[in-house]
Amino acid sequence: MSNIITMPQLGETVTEGTILRWLVKVGDEVKEDDPILEISTDKVDTEVPSPFNGTVTSLLVEEGETVEVGASLLELDGSAKESNNDKSETVEEVQETVEEIVKEDTPKADVLPKTDNVRNTKNLKLSPVVRRLASENNIDLNNVVGTGQNGRIKREDIENYISLGNQDSATSTKSEDSIKKETTKSADTNKSISRLRKRIAENMVLSKQTSAHVMTSVEVDYENIETIRSKQKAKFKDENGFSLTYLPFISLATISALREFPTVNSSFDLEKGIHDVHSHVNLGIAVDLNQEGLLVGTIAEADSFNLKGLARKISEISKLLRDGKYGLEDVTGSTFTISNNGSFNSFITSPIINQPNVAILSTESVKKRPVVIQSQDGTDSIAIRHTGVLSLTWDHRVFDGSIALLFLNHIKDKLENPDWSQGLD
C-alpha cells in the first residue's frame, strides 16, 4: 500500500508552503521520523519528518514550487497516481454529502403556479397575498376594484370579490361593472386590454379567418312602417313601457325570410363536413354596452313571436345585457344575427358574421329622402319618403349571391307591403 506525504499546515493561518530542498530522492529508503524535505511557510522554515517507513517511489513537486496545504508531496511504496485519485474522490464524496444535507435542510419555498390572470395588468403594485389569492381562486385582477392607495388592490378587496361568488373562469356579471369603473378612472394612454375586449377581438378575427365575407345591400322604403309607427308610438309606449322602433319590424321580416331561405339560418362546419340547417330561428341581436363592448343577445325561438312579443323580447334582452344580468343562454345559441347600426346613424355597414352563423344583417339609418315614385297612371313624381339601407354580410362558402339577394329582397318586400297592424293589437 502506498503512502502519500502531504504539505503540512504549519500554523493556524498557513495556507501554502514552498519546497526548499528535497532531502531524499526516488528509490531512497526512508525511516519514520527521517527528515525528507525542507519547506518554508510564512511562519517558519522547517524540516518535514517522514511519518512512515518505506521506499520513495515519486517526488510530486519540484524544489522551489509553492503548493497549498494538503497537496501531495511525496509517495512511498506505490504509484502516485492511484493514491492521488483516491484522495480527490473522497473529497468530492464529502462535498456531495454536505450539499445534500444543505438541500434537505433548506425549507422549500411555496412555489405559486404561474397563471396569466396574476399578471400585473393595471400597472399597480400587487402584494404577495393578492397574487396568491388571485391565483388560487382563478381571479382576473382586472375585474377587482382596488380601494387602497392609488387604487391598489388590497387583500380585503380580493376577498370581497371572492366572497361575492366570483370566479373568472365562468362568465362574470361583476366584470363589466368593474371595467366601467376602471375605464372612467384611467385615462392613461397605455390602458390594458379588458377581458371582454379580448374576447371580442378574438371572435372577430376568428370569424374573418373562417368565413368568406361578402356584403350585399338593398334599399328599403319604410314609409308604410313609419306611418304605423307614428300612429301607434304613444299608445305603445304607454302600454309597454318601451318605444316601438324599426327593429321589431325588421326582425319579423327577417324571420319570415329565414323561413323562406333556411340556408341563411344555418351553421357550416367545413372541417367536419357538416352543414346544419336550423329548424328554428334563434335570433341574435347585437347589443352595444354603452361603448364598452358588444355582446350578442339571443332570442330563442324568435319565430314563435308576433310583432309585439318580439319587440318586448328585443327590449328585454338589450336591457339584460346592458345591466349585466344575463345568463349563459342569453348570449349563446343564436342562428342568425341582426346588428342595429341604424341607431347610430349609419348609412351602410359591412358587419362581421357572428360565428357559427352564416350571415348577419345590418340595419342602417332610416331617413327622409327624396324618392322618385311612379303612380298607377305611370307618371313619375318625387316624394319624400322614409328610406334606409339593409346590408347583409354572408358567407360565400355556404351560398351564393342569388340567395343573398333573394333573401334581402324578401325582407324588403315584407317591410314595404305590410299588413302590420295585426301584430300590434
Add this chain to the structure above:
Amino acid sequence: MKIEKITRKGYSSTLSKEQLWDVYKSMKTQRLLEDRLLKMYKGGQLSGAVYPGIGQEASMAGIAAGMADTDIFGGTHRDLGVQIKKGVTLKEIALNFFGKHDGPSKGRDGNSHFGVVDKGTLMVVSPLPDSAPVAVGWALASQQSGSGVVAVANCGEGATATGTWHESINMAGVLNLPVVFTVQNNQFAYSSPNETEFGTPNVADRAAGYGIPAKIIDGNDIYEVIDVMHEACENARNGNGPSLIELVTFRHHGHAGHDPAEYVNDEVREFWMKRDPIARFEDSLVEEGLFTTEQFVSLNEELDAEIKETLDWAKNQKDPEPQNEVPDMFAERTKPAIQNDGSSKETMNFIEAITNGLDELMEDDENVFMMGEDIGVFEGAFKATKGLFNKYGPFRVIDTSISEGGFTGAAVGAALAGKKPIVELQFYDFVYPALDQITTEAAKYHWKAGKAVPMVVRGPTGAGTRSGPFHSISPESLLAHHPGIKVVAPSNPYDAKGLLVAAVNDPNPVMYLEHKKLYRKPDIKMEVPLGLYEVEIGKGKIVKEGSDLTIVTWSGMVSVATEAAKQLESDGINVEIVDIRTIVPLDEEIILTSVEKTSNLCILQEDVPFSSVASEISSVVAEKGFWNLDNPIVKVTPPNTHIPFAPVLEDAFIPSVEKVVKAVKELQ
C-alpha cells in the same frame, strides 16, 4: 549531562511502588504521545494544531497525582498530561485529534481542546483561562453541599494577566472556596517572556492581593509537585480556602507544532534540559532501587506501539454527522411541566411576581441558589430578592464581588456540579463582561462536551428611566445571536413568574430579561397564581385579537402596542398583538399564523434595529409567510444609536405610541 536530583519528602513518600509507576507511566505517555502527534502534524498527517507540553510532564502528572479522584480539574490547551493522569484514555485523545464522532467533543473541537467531565476534567476552550471561573463555580457547589470536592483552576503564566483569572481567584478568596489555583510558568506565553506578562517578580506574588497563601515550586520535580499539590488540596478540602501554586517549568518545543521557538536562547534551553522532569524521576526511581532502566526501556516500547496503534485505529473511526449539529445545541428537557390548579392567587406587580417566583423556586429545590451584586442583605438594586437573604441565608443568596464574568462562569460550574444557579446582573448592560462566559462556556457545553448547563441569568433591561447609555440596554438581539442560549422577555406579572419557573427548570442556559419599567407599573398588576407554574419557553401569546394588522412585540413594548392598537381601532384598523414572550427559541408559528390572518406586519422593539430580533422576525416572515403579505413589513425601533440620557433625547429614542400609529397608517 549532570542531572539535578530529586527526593521524596512529603505526601509523595507515602506513595506505593505501583502508584509511582502509574505517575511515571502517565508522564511517559504524555511525552511519547505528544512527540508522535508533533511528528504527524509536521508530516502533514494531522490537521488543526498540537500544543506540546513536553518538558512539563512533572507539573502535569504531579498536579493530578496530588488531587483526589473526585476532584475536578479545569485546564487549558497545554494540559494533556493532567487529563491522562486523571484517567482520560489514549483512545479518547486520539479520537478528539481526528475530530471523530465518538471523541469527547464529537468533532466539534480538535486537538487538546476537550474535557471529559465524568473523569473530572472540565471542557477545554481556547479563550484563556475560561475554565477558571467554571472551576470556581464547581467549588462553590462543593462548599454549599459539603461534598468535599476540590476544584483545581490551572493555566499558564500568560493567562494570569486576564480579568477572567483575577475575577476567579478574587472570588475564591472572598468566598473562601475550595479551589487550588495552579500556574505552570513555562517561561513563555506563545513568544512572550514573563517580563511582558506581569510586573511582579513572580506570579505567586499576586496571591497577597487576594488574601490567599501561595507557593513557588520546581515544576520539574515530580515529588515536590505532588507534595505541595496534595497539601493545597487537603487544605482546601478542610475549609481553609484557596491557594496559589506557581510551578516553574519549561516547554521543550514551541507554543504549537508550527512554532520553532527561536525566541528561546541557548542558555535557557540548556539550563532546563538539565532539569528534564522524566530524566530526574527515572534517576531517582533507579537510585531508590524501585525500577531499572530496562523497565523504562520496555515501557517506552510498549507505549510507543500502543500510541501508534491507537492513532491508526482512531483515524478510521466514524466521522461526525452534520445533521446532529442543530439538534445537539440544546439539552432536551425531560422533567415534566409543573402543574398548578391556580386555585389560590394574589394580585402582584411585575417585580413581586419575580420575587415570589424566586422564593418558591428556592423553597421547592435546595439546589436553586442565587448570585449577584448586593442581592443579600441589601436585597438587590431593585429589591427583586426581597426577603430571600433572611429566609435562605448567605450560602444560597450570595453577594458577589463586581465580577460579572467571574460569577456568571461560576454559575456554569455550579450547574455542572448539579446546582441550579440564578445569576442576577444588577443591570443587563453589565452582561458585556459576562458574555465570554455565557457564549464560550454556557452556550457551548452541551454541544461540545455533552453536559447540560441549567442556569438563569436575570436582570433589569430597557430604557425610559433617565439612566443613560449604560443602564438602559435591551440586550435581546445581542444575546439571541449566540447559538446555544435561550432568551426570554416577559411583559406581565403572570408570564414573568411562569417563565422564571420554566427557565429554572430548563436544562439549558436561559437569559431572563426584566424590563425595569414594568417592575412597578401599576396598570399591569394582575392576579398571579401562588405555587409554582410554568409558561412554556418558546411559546408566544396573542394578547389582543385583530384582523387588519399584526404587531409582533415583547417585553416593555407590549403596553405600547396595546395603546397604539386602541388608537388605531378608532381609525377602523383592527390590530392583532402577538407577544412572543420568548426570543430564543422563537415561536415562528404564532407569528406566521397571525400574518396569515392579517396579511400586514409591524414589528415593534425597543432594541436597536441593525441585525436585530426585528430583522430576524422580518426575515422569517419574508421567507415563510411571503405569500400572505399585503404590505411591506414595517419595523418600529429606535434609531441605530446608543441610548441617551437627556429626557428629550431618550423620549425620542424609545418607540412611542405615536410612532407605531403613524407607521401603521402609512401602510397602503
